[in-house]
Amino acid sequence: MPQTHxxxxxxxxxxPRRLATKSLPxxxxxxxxxxxxxxxxxxxxxxxxxxxxxxxxxxxxxxxLVAELQGEGIxxxxxxxxxxxxxxPATLVEIDADAFHIAAIDLSPEDSFIxxxxxxxxxxxxxxxxxxxxxxxxxxIEKVLQLVAGLLHMxxxxxxxxGVGTPGIVDGAGVVRQAPNLGWYDVDLGERIxxxxxxxxxxxxxxxAAALGVRTFGSIPTGSVMVVRVEHGVGAGLVIGGGxxxxxxxxxxxxxxxxxxxxGERCACGRRGCLELAVAxxxxxxxxxxxxxxxxxxxxxxxxxxxxxxxxxVISMLNLNLVVLSGPADLIGGTLIETARNTIRERTMSAVSxxxxxxTADGDEDLVLMGAGVLVLSGRLGVS
Amino acid sequence: MPQTHxxxxxxxxxxPRRLATKSLPxxxxxxxxxxxxxxxxxxxxxxxxxxxxxxxxxxxxxxxLVAELQGEGIxxxxxxxxxxxxxxPATLVEIDADAFHIAAIDLSPEDSFIxxxxxxxxxxxxxxxxxxxxxxxxxxIEKVLQLVAGLLHMxxxxxxxxGVGTPGIVDGAGVVRQAPNLGWYDVDLGERIxxxxxxxxxxxxxxxAAALGVRTFGSIPTGSVMVVRVEHGVGAGLVIGGGxxxxxxxxxxxxxxxxxxxxGERCACGRRGCLELAVAxxxxxxxxxxxxxxxxxxxxxxxxxxxxxxxxxVISMLNLNLVVLSGPADLIGGTLIETARNTIRERTMSAVSxxxxxxTADGDEDLVLMGAGVLVLSGRLGVS
DNA sequence: GTGGATTCGTAAGCTTTACTAACAAACATG
DNA sequence: CATGTTTGTTAGTAAAGCTTACGAATCCAC
Numbered sequence: 001m002p003q004t005h006x007x008x009x010x011x012x013x014x015x016p017r018r019l020a021t022k023s024l025p026x027x028x029x030x031x032x033x034x035x036x037x038x039x040x041x042x043x044x045x046x047x048x049x050x051x052x053x054x055x056x057x058x059x060x061x062x063x064x065l066v067a068e069l070q071g072e073g074i075x076x077x078x079x080x081x082x083x084x085x086x087x088x089p090a091t092l093v094e095i096d097a098d099a100f101h102i103a104a105i106d107l108s109p110e111d112s113f114i115x116x117x118x119x120x121x122x123x124x125x126x127x128x129x130x131x132x133x134x135x136x137x138x139x140x141i142e143k144v145l146q147l148v149a150g151l152l153h154m155x156x157x158x159x160x161x162x163g164v165g166t167p168g169i170v171d172g173a174g175v176v177r178q179a180p181n182l183g184w185y186d187v188d189l190g191e192r193i194x195x196x197x198x199x200x201x202x203x204x205x206x207x208x209a210a211a212l213g214v215r216t217f218g219s220i221p222t223g224s225v226m227v228v229r230v231e232h233g234v235g236a237g238l239v240i241g242g243g244x245x246x247x248x249x250x251x252x253x254x255x256x257x258x259x260x261x262x263x264g265e266r267c268a269c270g271r272r273g274c275l276e277l278a279v280a281x282x283x284x285x286x287x288x289x290x291x292x293x294x295x296x297x298x299x300x301x302x303x304x305x306x307x308x309x310x311x312x313x314v315i316s317m318l319n320l321n322l323v324v325l326s327g328p329a330d331l332i333g334g335t336l337i338e339t340a341r342n343t344i345r346e347r348t349m350s351a352v353s354x355x356x357x358x359x360t361a362d363g364d365e366d367l368v369l370m371g372a373g374v375l376v377l378s379g380r381l382g383v384s
Numbered sequence: 385m386p387q388t389h390x391x392x393x394x395x396x397x398x399x400p401r402r403l404a405t406k407s408l409p410x411x412x413x414x415x416x417x418x419x420x421x422x423x424x425x426x427x428x429x430x431x432x433x434x435x436x437x438x439x440x441x442x443x444x445x446x447x448x449l450v451a452e453l454q455g456e457g458i459x460x461x462x463x464x465x466x467x468x469x470x471x472x473p474a475t476l477v478e479i480d481a482d483a484f485h486i487a488a489i490d491l492s493p494e495d496s497f498i499x500x501x502x503x504x505x506x507x508x509x510x511x512x513x514x515x516x517x518x519x520x521x522x523x524x525i526e527k528v529l530q531l532v533a534g535l536l537h538m539x540x541x542x543x544x545x546x547g548v549g550t551p552g553i554v555d556g557a558g559v560v561r562q563a564p565n566l567g568w569y570d571v572d573l574g575e576r577i578x579x580x581x582x583x584x585x586x587x588x589x590x591x592x593a594a595a596l597g598v599r600t601f602g603s604i605p606t607g608s609v610m611v612v613r614v615e616h617g618v619g620a621g622l623v624i625g626g627g628x629x630x631x632x633x634x635x636x637x638x639x640x641x642x643x644x645x646x647x648g649e650r651c652a653c654g655r656r657g658c659l660e661l662a663v664a665x666x667x668x669x670x671x672x673x674x675x676x677x678x679x680x681x682x683x684x685x686x687x688x689x690x691x692x693x694x695x696x697x698v699i700s701m702l703n704l705n706l707v708v709l710s711g712p713a714d715l716i717g718g719t720l721i722e723t724a725r726n727t728i729r730e731r732t733m734s735a736v737s738x739x740x741x742x743x744t745a746d747g748d749e750d751l752v753l754m755g756a757g758v759l760v761l762s763g764r765l766g767v768s
Numbered sequence: 769g770t771g772g773a774t775t776c777g778t779a780a781g782c783t784t785t786a787c788t789a790a791c792a793a794a795c796a797t798g
Numbered sequence: 799c800a801t802g803t804t805t806g807t808t809a810g811t812a813a814a815g816c817t818t819a820c821g822a823a824t825c826c827a828c
Contacts, residue, residue, distance in 0.1 A: 020422060020766075022440045023415040025784045025814065031407040032786085038404060049805055056406045061786055063806060087804025088794040224632060236701060245624060247703025248608060249739055258700050259731035271730065313697045316642050317620060319631025346655065347643035355633055382404075409785060409813050416815085433776055445815050447777060471775025472823040 032057060034382020036065050037074070040095045041120075041383045042221070045078050047090030066093055073099045074381070097121040100160040103151040103199075104372035107144065107166040107182070108206040110232055115147045116369050117155045120377070122217050124366070126154040136183035144189070145196055152197065160380050161200035162193060163372030165209035167235070171250045174203035181232065202375035207253050208244050209371030210361075211237030214324050216374045216384050220357070222322050227367065228255075228311070230284075230327030234276050237371075240318065242384065256280065260306040278306035284331055300335040307336070308343025315356060316348045326361040333360060416441060418766020420449050421458070424479045425504075425767045426605075429462050431474030450477055457483045458504075458765070481505040484544040487535040487583075488756035491528065491550040491566070492590040494616050499531045500750070501539045502757050504765075506601050508750070510538040520567035528573070529580055536581060544764050545584035546577060547756030549593035551619070555634045558587035565616065586759035591637050592628050593755030594745075595621030598708050600758045600768050604741070606706050611751065612639075612695070614668075614711030618660050621755075624702065626768065640664065644690045662690035668715055684719040691720070692727025699740060700732045710745040717744060 035055050040046065043054070048066055052059040069075040076099070078092040097120040105115040113130040130147040132140065144164075152159060166189065168179025174190025176182075190201040204212070211227040218225070227237045236253040238245040245252045256276035257269050264273020277283050287299045307325075315323065325332055325340070337360060345353045361367050378384040419439050424430065427438070432450055436443040453459040460483070462476040481504040489499040497514040514531040516524065528548075536543060550573065552563025558574025560566075574585045588596070595611040602609070611621045620637040622629040629636045640660035641653050648657020661667050671683045691709075699707065709716050709724070721744060729737045745751050762768040 020415065020419050022419060022815095023412045024816085025409065025412065025786095028407045028409065028412055028785065028814095031404065035404050035406055047805075058787060059806065060788085060808090064786085084796075085804080086796045086802075088792095088806075090805065222632075238701065240624070240629060241627070243625070245702060248606075248705040249703055249735065251733075251735060252703040253701060254703070254733060254736070255697065255700050257733040258697050262730075269733065310697050313639065313642050313694050314701045316639050317622065317637060317698045318629060319633055319636040319638070321632040346646075349635075349638060349641040349653065351633065351635060352638070406786095408787085409815095412785090412814060431776075442816065443777065444779090444817085448815085468825070469775080470773070470825040472777075472821095474776065 030382065032061070033065055033069065036062065036069065037095065037381050037383050040075065040093065041377075045092040045094035047081060047092055049090060051093075095120055097123070098157060101125060101155045101157040102160050102163065102373045102376045103148065103155065104163045104369045104376070105144070105147055105151070105165070106206065106209075106366075106368040106372065107164065108229075108231065108368055110181075113143055113147050114369065115151045116366070117151055117159075118369075118373050119157075120160075120381075122370055122373055124369075125156075126151070128154065140182045140184070141187065141189070141192055145193065148193055148197060152199075159199060161202060161376035162197070163209070163375035164189065164193070164201065164203040165206040165368040165372040166203060167206050167233075169249070169251050169254070170203055170205045170208075172246060174201065176203070177250060200376070200380060202372075202379050204244070204371070204375055205235070205237065205253065206368045207235040207237035208246075209237065209375065210324075210326060210367040211239045211371065212244065212374040212378075212384070213367045213370030213372075214322075214361075215239045215242075216377070217370045218324075220322060224318065224320055225322045225324060226311075226314070226318075226320055227324045227326060227361075228307070230279050230307075230325065230332055231281055234280050238318075255310060258310045260309045275306055275310045279303045279336075281328055281331065288331075297335050300331070301339045303331075304336040304339025304341075305343050308340040308347065311340070312344050312347035315344060316352050319352060319355075321355045321357060323356065323358045324361055324367075325358065326367055329360065414766065416445070417449055417453065420446065420453065421479065421765050421767050424459065424477065425761075429476040429478035431465060431476055433474060435477075479504055481507070482541060485509060485539045485541040486544050486547065486757045486760045487532065487539065488547045488753045488760070489528070489531055489535070489549070490590065490593075490750075490752040490756065491548065492613075492615065492752055494565075497527055497531050498753065499535045500753050501535050501543075502753075503541075504544075504761070506754055506757055508753075509540075510535070512538065524566045524568070525571065525573070525576055529577065532577055532581060536583075543583060545586060545760035546581070547593070547759040548573060548577070548585065548587040549590040549752040549756045550587060551590050551617075553633075553635050553638070554587055554589045554592075556630065558585065560587070561634060584760070584764060586756075586763050588628070588755070588759055589619070589621065589637065590752045591619040591621035592630075593621065593759065594708075594710060594751040595623045595755065596628065596758040596762075596768070597751045597754030597756075598706075598745075599623045599626075600761070601754045602708075604706060608702065608704055608706065610695075610698070610702075610704055610707045611745075612691070612707065612709050614663050614691075614709065614716055615665055618664050622702075639694060642694050644693045659690055659694045663687045663720075665712055665715065672715075681719050684715070685723045687715075688720040688723025688725075689727050692724040692731065695724070696728050696731040699728060700736050703736060703739075705739045705741060707740065707742045708745055708751075709742065710751055713744065 048062045052062045076096040078094050080089040081092050101117050107113050112132050115128045116124045117126040118124050128150045130143050135143050169177040176184045176187045176189050178185050190203045193201045207229045211225050214225045224240045229235050234256040236255050257274045259271055259273050260275050261273030265277050267274040267277050288296050291299045341358050423438055432446045436446045460480045462478050464473040465476050485501050491497050496516050499512045500508045501510040502508050512534045514527050519527050553561040560568045560571045560573050562569050574587045577585045591613045595609050599609045608624045613619050618640040620639050641658045643655055643657050644659050645657030649661050651658040651661050672680050675683045725742050
């Protein structure tokens with residue numbers, strides 16, 4: 001029976017149905033501006049006429065938008081396009097990557113906070129490390145503020161905004177609901193930073209940020225990515241169709257305490273055989289050490305197998321094509337990821353596993369920082 | 385290293401990054417029209433001033449939009465609001481639920497196709513059944529066309545569009561990529577119907593449709609729902625944040641061949657211990673019959689356990705709050721769903737499982753038909 | 769009963785936005 | 799050199815939602 005007009009009366013605090021929002025002419029403009037920037041960002045320098053063709057907007061409108069962006073210094077002309085073609089030569093336009101900088105910080109490492117200043121292409125300009133020295137709670141917040149101050153001081157260009165990737169559960173407003181490792185509970189981190197520095201601040205969970213980083217800066221353009229971070233704990237970030245999956249309580253990706261082996265070791269959470277016991281670095285390193293060199297591969301196999309068990313249903317359910325595993329290269333690189341790959345192949349339909357690309361984070365390990373940058377790019381310029 | 389301008393060069397056919405689309409003033413209007421209808425649909429009759437307050441648009445704009453909708457007959461005035469308040473009495477406006485009808489068909493039952501004509505509130509006006517008699521391939525398409533013809537003939541109002549929930553993998557354009565049970569491969573079902581009847585046609589996978597049905601017509605307003613359908617096979621549909629999750633190959637929700645027991649029975653797909661073997665109705669009924677009345681509960685427990693194992697990682701990863709299990713009530717109703725609930729509780733963080741509501745489809749079993757209706761509502765009116 | 773306050777719905781005119789039409793500039797080609 | 803092409807811009811138009819203002823209809827206080 002359709003009960004259309006009925007309001008909620010249950011028990012659990014469900015998130016309300018998200019109603020669409022009104023749209024005004026100015027939203028229109030913002031969207032088209034972002035569209036132009038998105039094309040320039042992902043395709044590189046191009047002419048106004050190119051932009052018009054690719055976006056579907058008219059040359060006139062594009063000209064107007066480009067002029068606006070040029071006026072703000074986000075975009076600049078690059079001179080005429082080389083090479084001979086009939087017609088008036090095109091004037092290339094590109095995003096002025098160094099006109100603005102982005103400050104990005106990663107609060108997920110265990111013993112320090114890391115911050116960078118990057119340009120609009122995501123190229124790191126400066127890097128700063130803030131040792132934690134066991135700081136928690138308010139003291140840890142102080143450390144964040146110090147790090148931000150240092151970064152802002154370093155930047156030579158106007159800073160577009162500040163992106164933060166933090167462990168823990170972060171709601172849509174930038175409030176850290178809980179981050180046990182840092183002793184944070186309902187800390188409005190965004191507001192705390194904003195109050196001191198008055199810059200646009202964007203906060204997200206570290207794994208979620210990493211997923212954004214992969215999607216925007218990764219070498220494979222794709223609609224959906226899952227990033228699984230194996231660190232002190234295990235967490236995942238998920239981007240589908242361009243958007244982050246946050247979860248009803250903003251706890252999406254909290255997969256550390258999925259049970260993968262009902263008869264496994266007892267976990268601190270009270271259950272047996274949690275994924276975290278099998279793969280999180282402290283446990284895994286302990287196990288590797290206990291096993292000795294000869295049995296090392298067995299341990300890594302078990303870990304990869306556990307990971308595969310946990311990920312298979314998710315990959316099947318969502319029909320993902322790209323899963324990035326991030327963590328200490330010496331642990332996740334070889335046997336572990338190969339075993340995970342095999343386990344997934346054994347546990348999912350071939351139609352799904354054939355399309356799947358499970359890989360480690362290639363290159364540097366700045367995924368979280370990149371993603372924190374994307375938060376700013378996306379929030380300020382509509383680029384992602 | 386960010387490789388922004390690089391294009392794909394890999395092997396598997398990834399879906400391209402979905403670029404945002406340009407936005408014109410008319411899109412603006414469509415959005416606001418839909419916003420008005422969405423409010424009327426979910427809140428019931430209200431005045432123009434109410435609509436203005438709730439939507440954020442001005443009374444003037446609302447007046448204009450309502451006049452437009454009134455002109456098209458989608459909305460009508462209901463007279464003055466009863467009850468005494470200061471000020472000029474408000475004129476209530478509501479969606480004229482019977483001004484238009486929607487034809488919805490469900491191709492998922494094993495031995496017949498079901499069709500209904502519903503009004504805009506989802507209330508069924510007429511029902512029609514088309515026995516399949518083993519029809520497959522082109523013959524099955526003929527049956528669909530006959531069913532549609534019958535429904536259109538029955539409807540007394542203008543038909544807004546036609547929604548189809550079909551088993552199998554359906555792409556975004558309404559093409560059934562594969563539906564083995566019906567012998568369909570790359571059948572452009574939408575186009576086939578449209579060619580004959582010239583109505584707007586929307587096609588989706590049955591489980592996906594069911595998820596839409598729950599979200600829009602269900603008694604619990606929620607952002608995310610997972611519907612798990614236990615029938616001849618096992619399939620799931622997933623709505624997150626208002627949108628269907630389709631999957632990179634449009635195969636999201638195809639969870640029948642997730643492995644839940646590595647040492648289980650051999651499945652037709654070649655693997656061991658697929659979810660489908662444990663819970664799909666043919667297998668389950670066979671097992672129940674073999675076990676006899678005394679062992680019936682054990683069989684159902686095993687099935688529920690298998691379901692719980694498969695769903696736990698997904699529920700954790702996505703932080704879902706509402707999961708609806710749909711299927712034969714005599715099988716899924718008692719022991720099975722309770723066991724699944726327990727298994728999930730045992731295998732996920734309490735933060736997740738506490739928020740979770742796992743229930744059977746309440747009331748009638750028309751979820752797929754309801755969802756097929758939502759396809760039309762959403763496509764034609766922007767209501768969902 | 770009457771005047772004031774309040775709320776509702778609608779006109780009239782304005783601003784923003786993107787569009788069409790038209791054109792000058794700059795180049796290639798026969 | 800004339801012609802055709804392509805680029806980017808100028809001028810004017812159409813659509814959409816906004817602000818301001820006003821009449822209509824009701825309640826409430828005196």
